[in-house]
Amino acid sequence: MSEPSNSVVVVLSTEELTAAHRSAVIELCVAAHEMEDFRNLFTHIKGGGRHFLAYRGSELVSHAVVTTRWVQPDSLQTLKTAFVDAVSTLPMYQGQGYSSAAMRRLAAEIDDYEIGCLQTDIPGFYERLGWELWRGALAGRGEDGLIPTPEQRGVMVLRLPQTPSLDLQTQLTIEQQPERIWE
Numbered sequence: 001m002s003e004p005s006n007s008v009v010v011v012l013s014t015e016e017l018t019a020a021h022r023s024a025v026i027e028l029c030v031a032a033h034e035m036e037d038f039r040n041l042f043t044h045i046k047g048g049g050r051h052f053l054a055y056r057g058s059e060l061v062s063h064a065v066v067t068t069r070w071v072q073p074d075s076l077q078t079l080k081t082a083f084v085d086a087v088s089t090l091p092m093y094q095g096q097g098y099s100s101a102a103m104r105r106l107a108a109e110i111d112d113y114e115i116g117c118l119q120t121d122i123p124g125f126y127e128r129l130g131w132e133l134w135r136g137a138l139a140g141r142g143e144d145g146l147i148p149t150p151e152q153r154g155v156m157v158l159r160l161p162q163t164p165s166l167d168l169q170t171q172l173t174i175e176q177q178p179e180r181i182w183e
Helices: 019-033 036-044 098-108 123-127
Strands: 007-013 050-056 059-073 079-089 115-119 138-142 145-148 155-159 172-175
Touching: 007 098, 019 036, 019 050, 019 059, 019 079, 036 079, 050 098, 059 098, 059 115, 079 098, 123 155
Parallel strands: 079 115, 138 172
Antiparallel strands: 007 050, 050 059, 059 079, 059 172, 115 155, 138 145
Protein backbone atom coordinates (compact mmCIF):
# COMPACT_ATOMS: atom_id res chain seq x y z
CA MET A 1 0.00 0.00 0.00
CA SER A 2 1.29 3.45 -0.82
CA GLU A 3 1.50 6.15 1.79
CA PRO A 4 -1.29 8.72 1.86
CA SER A 5 -0.27 11.91 0.08
CA ASN A 6 -1.44 13.98 3.03
CA SER A 7 0.59 12.13 5.67
CA VAL A 8 3.56 13.48 7.54
CA VAL A 9 5.53 11.39 10.04
CA VAL A 10 7.18 13.33 12.87
CA VAL A 11 9.79 11.74 15.15
CA LEU A 12 10.02 12.94 18.76
CA SER A 13 11.71 11.55 21.84
CA THR A 14 9.56 10.83 24.89
CA GLU A 15 11.18 13.83 26.52
CA GLU A 16 10.16 16.09 23.60
CA LEU A 17 6.48 15.12 23.75
CA THR A 18 4.32 17.90 25.13
CA ALA A 19 1.35 17.22 27.39
CA ALA A 20 -0.87 17.64 24.32
CA HIS A 21 1.20 15.08 22.35
CA ARG A 22 1.02 12.60 25.23
CA SER A 23 -2.72 13.01 25.56
CA ALA A 24 -3.25 12.58 21.81
CA VAL A 25 -1.04 9.46 21.75
CA ILE A 26 -2.95 7.93 24.68
CA GLU A 27 -6.36 8.65 23.15
CA LEU A 28 -5.19 7.25 19.80
CA CYS A 29 -3.89 4.02 21.38
CA VAL A 30 -7.04 3.55 23.50
CA ALA A 31 -9.27 4.07 20.45
CA ALA A 32 -7.20 1.82 18.17
CA HIS A 33 -6.95 -1.09 20.60
CA GLU A 34 -10.06 -0.54 22.73
CA MET A 35 -7.82 -1.01 25.78
CA GLU A 36 -7.88 1.39 28.70
CA ASP A 37 -4.46 0.07 29.80
CA PHE A 38 -2.92 2.47 27.26
CA ARG A 39 -3.76 5.29 29.68
CA ASN A 40 -0.64 4.07 31.55
CA LEU A 41 1.63 4.20 28.48
CA PHE A 42 3.84 6.96 29.86
CA THR A 43 4.07 5.23 33.21
CA HIS A 44 5.88 2.44 31.36
CA ILE A 45 7.78 4.68 28.94
CA LYS A 46 9.03 7.41 31.24
CA GLY A 47 11.89 8.38 28.95
CA GLY A 48 14.20 7.20 26.24
CA GLY A 49 11.49 6.34 23.72
CA ARG A 50 11.49 7.41 20.10
CA HIS A 51 7.92 8.12 18.93
CA PHE A 52 6.82 8.03 15.29
CA LEU A 53 3.72 10.19 14.88
CA ALA A 54 1.80 10.04 11.59
CA TYR A 55 -0.44 13.01 10.91
CA ARG A 56 -3.27 13.53 8.44
CA GLY A 57 -3.12 17.29 8.19
CA SER A 58 -2.98 18.40 11.83
CA GLU A 59 -4.69 15.25 13.18
CA LEU A 60 -2.57 12.52 14.81
CA VAL A 61 -3.81 9.31 13.19
CA SER A 62 -1.03 6.76 13.79
CA HIS A 63 1.74 6.13 16.33
CA ALA A 64 4.57 3.70 17.10
CA VAL A 65 7.31 3.91 19.72
CA VAL A 66 10.77 2.35 19.94
CA THR A 67 12.53 1.68 23.23
CA THR A 68 15.83 -0.05 23.86
CA ARG A 69 15.69 -3.68 24.93
CA TRP A 70 18.14 -6.56 24.57
CA VAL A 71 17.36 -9.76 22.65
CA GLN A 72 19.70 -12.69 22.35
CA PRO A 73 19.41 -15.26 19.58
CA ASP A 74 20.74 -18.68 20.62
CA SER A 75 24.55 -18.88 20.38
CA LEU A 76 24.92 -15.15 19.64
CA GLN A 77 25.74 -12.16 21.80
CA THR A 78 23.02 -9.95 23.28
CA LEU A 79 21.86 -7.44 20.65
CA LYS A 80 20.86 -3.81 21.22
CA THR A 81 17.24 -3.97 20.14
CA ALA A 82 14.80 -1.37 18.85
CA PHE A 83 11.69 -2.80 20.52
CA VAL A 84 8.51 -1.50 18.90
CA ASP A 85 5.37 -0.91 20.98
CA ALA A 86 2.02 0.86 20.80
CA VAL A 87 1.62 0.67 17.03
CA SER A 88 -1.81 2.23 16.65
CA THR A 89 -4.01 3.89 14.05
CA LEU A 90 -7.36 5.56 14.62
CA PRO A 91 -10.04 3.08 13.49
CA MET A 92 -11.45 5.39 10.78
CA TYR A 93 -7.99 5.59 9.14
CA GLN A 94 -6.93 1.96 9.41
CA GLY A 95 -6.01 0.35 6.10
CA GLN A 96 -5.15 3.69 4.50
CA GLY A 97 -1.35 3.50 4.84
CA TYR A 98 -0.71 5.67 7.91
CA SER A 99 0.77 2.87 10.05
CA SER A 100 2.80 1.71 7.06
CA ALA A 101 4.18 5.24 6.71
CA ALA A 102 5.07 5.37 10.41
CA MET A 103 6.67 1.91 10.32
CA ARG A 104 8.71 2.68 7.18
CA ARG A 105 10.03 5.85 8.79
CA LEU A 106 10.75 3.87 11.97
CA ALA A 107 12.73 1.25 10.03
CA ALA A 108 14.76 3.99 8.34
CA GLU A 109 15.62 5.64 11.67
CA ILE A 110 16.75 2.73 13.84
CA ASP A 111 20.13 2.12 12.24
CA ASP A 112 21.75 2.84 15.62
CA TYR A 113 20.39 -0.54 16.79
CA GLU A 114 21.51 -4.08 15.93
CA ILE A 115 18.01 -5.49 15.35
CA GLY A 116 14.34 -4.53 15.46
CA CYS A 117 11.82 -6.59 17.42
CA LEU A 118 8.10 -6.48 18.19
CA GLN A 119 5.21 -8.68 19.25
CA THR A 120 1.96 -8.64 17.27
CA ASP A 121 -1.30 -10.43 16.62
CA ILE A 122 -1.22 -9.32 12.95
CA PRO A 123 2.08 -10.59 11.51
CA GLY A 124 0.93 -10.21 7.90
CA PHE A 125 0.97 -6.41 8.19
CA TYR A 126 4.60 -6.39 9.36
CA GLU A 127 5.74 -9.09 6.91
CA ARG A 128 4.77 -6.72 4.07
CA LEU A 129 7.22 -4.23 5.60
CA GLY A 130 10.15 -6.67 5.81
CA TRP A 131 9.70 -8.04 9.33
CA GLU A 132 10.18 -11.80 9.88
CA LEU A 133 8.31 -14.06 12.28
CA TRP A 134 10.59 -15.77 14.82
CA ARG A 135 9.81 -19.48 14.58
CA GLY A 136 12.02 -20.85 17.34
CA ALA A 137 11.40 -21.07 21.09
CA LEU A 138 10.97 -17.83 23.02
CA ALA A 139 11.97 -17.05 26.60
CA GLY A 140 12.67 -14.23 29.00
CA ARG A 141 15.95 -13.74 30.84
CA GLY A 142 15.50 -13.11 34.56
CA GLU A 143 17.84 -12.88 37.51
CA ASP A 144 17.36 -16.59 38.15
CA GLY A 145 17.84 -17.73 34.56
CA LEU A 146 15.55 -18.37 31.61
CA ILE A 147 11.78 -18.00 31.86
CA PRO A 148 10.19 -20.12 29.11
CA THR A 149 7.28 -18.45 27.27
CA PRO A 150 5.88 -21.39 25.26
CA GLU A 151 2.48 -19.71 24.76
CA GLN A 152 4.06 -16.60 23.21
CA ARG A 153 3.28 -15.99 19.56
CA GLY A 154 3.83 -13.19 17.08
CA VAL A 155 7.38 -12.13 17.92
CA MET A 156 8.96 -10.61 14.82
CA VAL A 157 12.38 -9.23 13.97
CA LEU A 158 13.67 -6.73 11.45
CA ARG A 159 17.18 -7.27 10.18
CA LEU A 160 19.25 -4.08 10.19
CA PRO A 161 22.70 -3.38 8.68
CA GLN A 162 24.42 -4.50 11.93
CA THR A 163 22.28 -7.62 12.46
CA PRO A 164 24.42 -10.77 12.53
CA SER A 165 23.39 -13.84 10.57
CA LEU A 166 20.24 -15.26 12.18
CA ASP A 167 18.59 -18.66 12.30
CA LEU A 168 14.92 -17.89 13.01
CA GLN A 169 14.39 -21.50 14.17
CA THR A 170 16.64 -21.17 17.25
CA GLN A 171 15.69 -19.84 20.67
CA LEU A 172 15.32 -16.08 21.16
CA THR A 173 15.42 -14.53 24.61
CA ILE A 174 14.73 -11.03 25.90
CA GLU A 175 15.39 -9.42 29.25
CA GLN A 176 12.46 -9.55 31.64
CA GLN A 177 11.00 -6.17 32.56
CA PRO A 178 9.08 -5.55 35.80
CA GLU A 179 5.65 -6.10 34.23
CA ARG A 180 6.32 -8.03 31.05
CA ILE A 181 8.54 -10.28 29.02
CA TRP A 182 7.46 -9.87 25.37
CA GLU A 183 4.18 -7.96 25.32
